[in-house]
Amino acid sequence: MQMNAWVGEDYFALFGLARAFRLDLQALASAYRGLLDRCHPDRFARASDAERRRALENATYVNHAYVTLRRPLERARYLLELEGVDCLSDRFAAEPPEFLVEQMQWREAIEAARNNGDCAGLREIGRRLDEKCAALESELVRLLDEDRDFNRAAKQLRMLSFLEAIRRDLGRLAQTLGEADAV
Amino acid sequence: MLFEIREPGGVAPSGERRRAVGIDLGTTYSLVATVDPDGKGRVLTDEEGRWLLPSVVRYQPEHTAVGWDAWGKRSEDPANTIVSVKRFVGRGRADLPAAAERTYRLAEGGGMVRFKTCAGIKSPVEVSAGILSVLRARAERELGGDLEGAVITVPAYFDESQREATRDAARLAGINVLRLLSEPTAAAVAYGLDRGSEGLYAVYDLGGGTFDISILRLSRGVFEVIATNGHTMLGGDDFDQRIADWLATKAGLAHADVGPVDAGILLDAARTAKEKLSSEDQVAVRTALSEGRMVEARLTRAEFEHITADLVEQTLIPVRRALRDANLSPGSLDGVVLVGGATRMPRIRRAVARLFGREPLTDIDPDKAVALGAAIQAEMLIGNRSDSLLLLDVIPLSLGLETMGGLAEKLILRNSTIPVAQTQEFTTFKDGQSAISIHVVQGERELVADCRSLARFELRGIPPMPAGAARVRVTFQVDADGLLSVTAREQHSGVEAAISVKPSYGLTDDEIGEMLRSSLLHAREDVEARALVEARVEGERMLIALERAIGPGGVGFIDETEKSTVNRLASALRRLLGEGDARRIRQATEALNRATESLAARMMTTAVREVLQDASKFPSAWAEGKG
Numbered sequence: 171m172q173m174n175a176w177v178g179e180d181y182f183a184l185f186g187l188a189r190a191f192r193l194d195l196q197a198l199a200s201a202y203r204g205l206l207d208r209c210h211p212d213r214f215a216r217a218s219d220a221e222r223r224r225a226l227e228n229a230t231y232v233n234h235a236y237v238t239l240r241r242p243l244e245r246a247r248y249l250l251e252l253e254g255v256d257c258l259s260d261r262f263a264a265e266p267p268e269f270l271v272e273q274m275q276w277r278e279a280i281e282a283a284r285n286n287g288d289c290a291g292l293r294e295i296g297r298r299l300d301e302k303c304a305a306l307e308s309e310l311v312r313l314l315d316e317d318r319d320f321n322r323a324a325k326q327l328r329m330l331s332f333l334e335a336i337r338r339d340l341g342r343l344a345q346t347l348g349e350a351d352a353v
Numbered sequence: 354m355l356f357e358i359r360e361p362g363g364v365a366p367s368g369e370r371r372r373a374v375g376i377d378l379g380t381t382y383s384l385v386a387t388v389d390p391d392g393k394g395r396v397l398t399d400e401e402g403r404w405l406l407p408s409v410v411r412y413q414p415e416h417t418a419v420g421w422d423a424w425g426k427r428s429e430d431p432a433n434t435i436v437s438v439k440r441f442v443g444r445g446r447a448d449l450p451a452a453a454e455r456t457y458r459l460a461e462g463g464g465m466v467r468f469k470t471c472a473g474i475k476s477p478v479e480v481s482a483g484i485l486s487v488l489r490a491r492a493e494r495e496l497g498g499d500l501e502g503a504v505i506t507v508p509a510y511f512d513e514s515q516r517e518a519t520r521d522a523a524r525l526a527g528i529n530v531l532r533l534l535s536e537p538t539a540a541a542v543a544y545g546l547d548r549g550s551e552g553l554y555a556v557y558d559l560g561g562g563t564f565d566i567s568i569l570r571l572s573r574g575v576f577e578v579i580a581t582n583g584h585t586m587l588g589g590d591d592f593d594q595r596i597a598d599w600l601a602t603k604a605g606l607a608h609a610d611v612g613p614v615d616a617g618i619l620l621d622a623a624r625t626a627k628e629k630l631s632s633e634d635q636v637a638v639r640t641a642l643s644e645g646r647m648v649e650a651r652l653t654r655a656e657f658e659h660i661t662a663d664l665v666e667q668t669l670i671p672v673r674r675a676l677r678d679a680n681l682s683p684g685s686l687d688g689v690v691l692v693g694g695a696t697r698m699p700r701i702r703r704a705v706a707r708l709f710g711r712e713p714l715t716d717i718d719p720d721k722a723v724a725l726g727a728a729i730q731a732e733m734l735i736g737n738r739s740d741s742l743l744l745l746d747v748i749p750l751s752l753g754l755e756t757m758g759g760l761a762e763k764l765i766l767r768n769s770t771i772p773v774a775q776t777q778e779f780t781t782f783k784d785g786q787s788a789i790s791i792h793v794v795q796g797e798r799e800l801v802a803d804c805r806s807l808a809r810f811e812l813r814g815i816p817p818m819p820a821g822a823a824r825v826r827v828t829f830q831v832d833a834d835g836l837l838s839v840t841a842r843e844q845h846s847g848v849e850a851a852i853s854v855k856p857s858y859g860l861t862d863d864e865i866g867e868m869l870r871s872s873l874l875h876a877r878e879d880v881e882a883r884a885l886v887e888a889r890v891e892g893e894r895m896l897i898a899l900e901r902a903i904g905p906g907g908v909g910f911i912d913e914t915e916k917s918t919v920n921r922l923a924s925a926l927r928r929l930l931g932e933g934d935a936r937r938i939r940q941a942t943e944a945l946n947r948a949t950e951s952l953a954a955r956m957m958t959t960a961v962r963e964v965l966q967d968a969s970k971f972p973s974a975w976a977e978g979k980g
Binding site: 203207210215216219220221229234 | 502532572575730734735741744770773774895942
């Protein structure tokens with residue numbers, strides 16, 4: 171993350187937002203626009219090479235910060251990082267067995283629906299996955315913003331990441347099928 | 354350098370109005386536009402009042418013709434008359450369709466294909482530069498003086514090699530490139546500013562040889578591209594080719610019987626027929642081939658639409674993909690804009706209207722929108738335009754590295770807003786390994802073999818370490834033009850290597866230099882004198898910025914020790930500016946730059962706070978996407 175050291179503050183401070191998982195996305199978006207409006211390389215097209223280089227670094231930094239905060243999982247990961255919890259570390263790699271079982275069940279259900287060409291079934295799985303993710307996310311709000319239990323939050327985040335991956339794959343699958351239909 | 358915060362909406366500096374243009378370097382036609390002092394966009398014309406310039410260059414031993422003159426000879430002298438050069442830019446011979454080999458004498462050349470002409474071997478970059486030089490001359494004649502710079506548009510779906518090659522062509526034509534801008538984004542600017550539009554818009558851009566779809570969010574002068582997709586080998590030319598093939602079949606000619614000259618004649622007839630069919634239900638084609646043989650046929654619009662239906666359908670696939678990437682349904686858009694001459698075909702309009710469930714917008718001439726939008730951005734970049742306009746473009750294809758087993762590891766994902774950077778750490782896999790080879794690729798596929806190879810370079814001089822101990826950080830930086838540079842640094846030893854992607858398909862700087870020297874397009878320049886001027890300008894700017902920051906009336910932020918160091922370096926620089934050594938001026942500027950780095954950082958932090966206070970003035974209208 172130390173791509174650029176010119177701002178001594180974290181991404182939340184950069185956009186003038188409180189350091190929390192629950193975030194006003196519209197406030198984030200308008201702060202982002204306000205910052206980029208002033209540091210974008212377009213504003214320095216006629217400036218010296220050094221100024222242009224700095225503008226490039228600044229705008230890159232602001233873009234990176236924005237993307238990180240805009241996506242819930244990345245925002246959670248970043249928050250934990252700020253709190254000194256590295257959720258990629260091995261300490262959290264051991265998943266509770268019931269969760270591994272759950273992952274497998276999702277994958278198997280998708281596989282079965284796919285093999286049967288069951289589009290409605292896939293949609294239903296997608297709906298259930300969405301629900302599950304939303305529930306985990308609101309639990310994450312509680313763990314991060316209220317309980318400040320960062321170790322449990324890190325575990326929760328890993329589960330959520332796995333489910334997100336399944337959800338992404340499912341989305342891709344559904345669209346491939348949809349595209350094949352449409353063509 | 355000190356970070357200078359500009360006031361958006363600030364007035365352009367007084368003095369002479371600077372000359373800047375937008376250039377649409379198209380597959381079949383190119384054009385140049387400007388914004389007049391009254392704020393109105395205008396496409397510039399040649400001395401005969403024509404605003405389109407055919408993107409055609411004809412080489413003869415003593416003379417090179419560009420535009421209409423060359424256009425007139427393309428059937429007569431096809432091998433020396435390069436049409437649709439944009440399809441060859443940044444491409445290797447293997448990338449090209451077989452038809453290209455039938456028309457031209459092609460040669461390999463450092464990755465990018467070359468044309469063998471009677472005036473020698475020409476690269477697509479040189480051919481493009483020929484077109485750009487004519488546009489530059491036109492602009493300078495119309496605007497009455499030297500151009501300060503130009504915004505040049507490229508298809509949104511152009512990859513790194515093609516963008517690099519386009520920028521090289523502009524350099525070769527003596528044009529200062531202010532920015533490479535995506536064509537659909539340029540069109541959106543022309544539309545958005547014209548109509549004061551807000552919301553989600555799709556731009557469907559079918560040009561002569563390329564197809565782009567971009568989805569943008571427009572809000573208060575901010576044009577944010579959310580997703581883009583396209584096809585760099587699909588355009589109006591393909592529709593012409595279909596009609597030409599149909600005519601050949603009707604005339605009982607096999608593919609092999611049609612020589613390059615007849616192929617050109619048939620294409621001309623096809624193009625005329627296609628254009629007529631946009632307003633008529635049927636057209637009678639009657640044309641004479643080179644040996645006097647007549648080709649006669651009647652083509653109805655229904656038949657035309659039948660033989661090109663799959664081409665229309667091919668454009669809808671990228672549209673659906675872009676919508677999916679943007680996480681939007683077709684019906685959720687606030688408008689769809691049609692750009693590119695090929696969108697005049699009624700069949701295209703119907704297909705787009707059906708997919709999006711709304712009539713597309715066509716009130717700006719689809720041939721002019723891109724150049725006009727580019728001209729607006731050029732005005733802003735050059736400082737003539739006082740309102741703030743912010744274009745946030747994306748990279749169209751993911752950028753990555755080759756990892757073990759020939760897999761492509763993506764570092765920057767497609768549709769990332771530029772500028773963007775990403776860093777990843779790699780390590781050695783053998784004890785004592787002293788070099789690491791870095792292969793930069795672009796594309797969405799998993800296997801390197803299926804992606805486009807952009808560049809290879811090596812990081813050497815890693816000190817001996819056990820396998821896995823070295824830590825090589827590879828950083829990808831994509832700038833606001835969408836151009837990539839890659840650096841690799843071993844963290845323990847500090848060994849570093851960098852490359853700005855001069856792709857395998859591009860030209861080396863030496864080649865460009867050689868072309869510049871040998872080219873008649875460009876006057877020979879005194880390189881050293883230029884370097885000195887540039888170094889002085891840079892040094893002076895540095896001193897001015899410093900004065901503004903710490904001089905009387907400056908903003909402060911500096912303690913006495915820091916101030917004395919900075920002042921010492923500043924006076925050294927001032928002294929050197931009076932002498933004639935570019936290298937020493939650069940060194941002194943760089944030293945001062947380093948000494949003021951932390952000062953600049955503190956100023957930035959303060960500036961950020963000010964922005965945030967301002968940001969509260971923008972209420973929630975800048976809606977968040979679903980992405």
